[in-house]
Amino acid sequence: MTTPAPWWRDAVVYEVYVRSFASTGDTGMGDLRGVAERLPYLVDLGVDAVWLTPFYPSPQHDNGYDVADYRDVDSRFGSLADFDTLLARAHGLGLRVLVDLVPNHTSSDHPWFREALAAGPGSPERARYLFRDKPNNWLSVFGGSAWQRTDDGQYYLHLFDRSQPDLDWTDDDVHTLFDEVLRFWLDRGVDGFRVDVAHGLRKAAGLPDAADPVAAQSGLVTGPMWDQPEVHDIYRRWHRILGEYDGDRMAVAEAWAATPARTMAYCRHDELSQSFNFHWLEAPWSVAAFREVVRETLVEVARVDASPTWVLSNHDVVRHVTRYGGGARGLARGSAATLTMLALPGSAYLYQGEELGLEQVDVPPADRQDPEFHNGRGPGRDGCRVPLPWSGHESPFGNGTGRPWLPQPPEWATLTVEAQRNDPSSTWSFYRRALAARRGLPQATEVTLVDLGPDVFAFRRGQVLVVLNGGDDPLPIPAGEVLISSAPIENDTLPANAGVWLAAPAS
Template sequence: MNHISESLVLTPAREQTDWWRSAVIYQIYPRSFADQNGDGIGDLVGISDHLDHLSDLGVDAIWLSPFYVSPQHDAGYDVADYRHVDPIFGTDSDFRNLIARAHRQGIRVIVDIVPNHSSSEHPWFVEALASAKGSAARSRYVFRDGRGDQGELPPNNWTSMFGGPAWTRIPDGQWYLHLFDSSQPDFNWGDDEVRAEFLDILRYWLDEGVDGFRVDVASGLIKAPGLPDAADGYAPMWDQDEVHEIYRGWRSVLAEYGDDRILIAEAWVDPPERQADYVRPDEMHQAFSPALIYTPWEPEAIAAAVRSNIVAISRVGGSPTWVLSNHDFVRHTSRLGLPDRWATQPNGIGADDVQPNRALGLRRAQAATVFMLGLPGSAYLYQGEELGLPEHTTLDDDVRQDPTWARSGNTVRGRDGCRIPLPWIADAPAFGFSTATPWLPQPEDWSALSADRQRGVPGSTFELYKAAIRLRKQLGLGTGEFEQLESGDENLLLYRNVGTLLALNMSDDEVELPYPQLRVLFTSGPGARSQSDRLAGWTAAWLQLCD
């Protein structure tokens, strides 16, 4: 057996006590998790009331998408007040109770922070609009004069991530930058007041007891000097070197509160060496790896992406952070069920688009999850994936709320399909999510996927996730030494992680394993024997050599 890559020591012994290096962290999208007050929108008390579900699942921490005061033009990522809970989610006291209850159950709490932009209803932006050109109030945001004889053209050619131009003109003729919706003006991170404000916001929530921050749009805070036009291969609004100075300052703030509070970067940057810069020892603790979301699910491509990310992160003393689904992407249960699984990740799926094969997608997704949980590093789960929830691919376009849908001229359906409220109770109205009509409609056939139909049921997706998380911890897979092995089959990925073999069959056909007999510790597929030298199609397994 020839090794095709050297062993990669990812977590030196002195650092193995860092909880985040091997953690399983569960993302909660608050408006879609559980509604306690009966208004059709999830809330903080609803989260508190379902912590037993997460404790049973075995996660180490939860990450909450924004719950701050917001006009909700982008589901809370347009923040008007960074220090208080929006009434639709509850009260500041509800948040404190959630933190206390989670900590009592051994679950850490990470919150989103949105530093690239605020809401257009933030008091600072309201003041900026009422102030003169060149004022201190406008300096907190990115205002510029336009091009053209009368300033009638935007300052540059940048486009919004949600579609359309990235600039909006105001009555006095200036333009303001918004890399996302026009209701989300970008901060000017060259302004000292902006930098000081966010250090204070960090301390506010650290004082409230949070265990870390997921940093939204972490690579976008600094723009290239002079705001030059974008061009093919040149994106002057992303991943500027100067952004790292900001995070070194943030890391110093967290250090004031001990060594177990963390920063996680949403920094989808290439190549992996650039992303690794965000997790140097004096900056972030983690950065989401794009390897399993953006890479086509083809064996050679996945193997290369996993290796390049591990190599890049390990060279700066970090550990990988894996993710298959979140609130911005088509759920991997559906993504991997599309006819061409090698295709690029779609930005939403509508009723008149090609539909995923649900059964095949679930099988592939379960294999992908077991593969991910077998990799060294931390793993992020998105709410509902433990139930095998698919994307809502037949959502009526009239109820879509993602600003991408409107800003794209109703051509890109966006992210509503992965944000559908969860099903808790099969026979209850709204499947137990709420006593009212949910803010987004649930598919009618989700009753079989509800949590009460899966907990304690052998073979259910929930029990698969629960057992995999438990065994992952027992085997120490999150902090292991890792090497890729020669598999002898182009469709079979094979790795060794602290004495456990991790195998993934990425074909629809059974493949032969390159050992005469293997003891099966865990598998994503049904019907596994205690010993086997073959692996079924689209199945992942954790194995050991027999004595």
């Protein structure tokens, strides 16, 4: 008798950006009760698991990724009792729940950091963070120097906002804290974790200057602050903790590594379960790029016997419909890319609102809240974080009763869940059909790339042939039963910027 594969190896995980998913009050922000109430919606859509962005106590300088207490719920979002209710309801509906873990830095409001400032240079309290007498040339991801001077003349490292001091993962107290945090949430029953900035916890010994600080800041090169070999020791320790619990508990790394090989190193057999495949997300609309990412990803996951992941959007990047050109063409391409990734073996991670075909919103500068924007790093990420439209014809579109924390475009009136659920031609209906069709895919994990021309990305998985037409002209498709397509098929022809699954005999 064979042992069933862990649930996460081929799950569809839906990211809930808690601030924007569903509000039950007049604050303009989402909350845990709102998530709990909308869980049947996610079951109906057809996902397997939910990933919740941070809901911990926080001053919210970076929308909750500046954590002041890792073992509680911010009153803006509810209480621990609300979380327990949400978790029980999700499990009752057959949904798994992942929570966000933020181990690279704390909030400057965290008791540890306040103690560090009060204790002064050379103290054990400061050893939990990266204080130095002289800064190096590292830059913050959010702009400017990565060092902030304190009143006593020392500097502390913050790879992100100055309200997010980096922890020193060579300190035993830091390891002990996160061992306890993991067990706190695992004991409550969570199914796993999404690990924020998983590639950043360990820095190069001595904190040397970056050869090219601008390139290191942008992630174009692996600087001394990213993807250091010692970081993997942390995840081996966490792997052992996860293994103490039943139910195939898991963790997925947000690791922006330079290559698929470096990415997959985070999910070796004794480390984390998965790592986000940002190489798929970063690929332009290009058949050649898609083919290379899939080929290289599958080679590298096979080396470590891991499960690949596929993701097109999240709360940190421009929504993929906009990245693919926007408007009708961007939406068509987005649907085709989604259909393609759902046919690949491994897990798919969806971001809230993509099932509605939402594009990036050009949030007015006066309403922007992202520290990236306020530090001069472009428009920021607010445009992908606007609260979801559920119903009605005007803001807040059924998302609570208060003014949304980010303004919703009036044209979303035609894109609400209410408007799309009964429309068989809507993006929501397409996603629901695609997720249902995915459950009928063969268990075979082997993918064979098929050459159907320079403008076509095609592969075979078992008896299913997947075809994506990346060109500008319609494409005659091979014979076979159409299982699902992202656009109507007429006369055995696939439109431009469309995808299809065909039931076809193996060659």
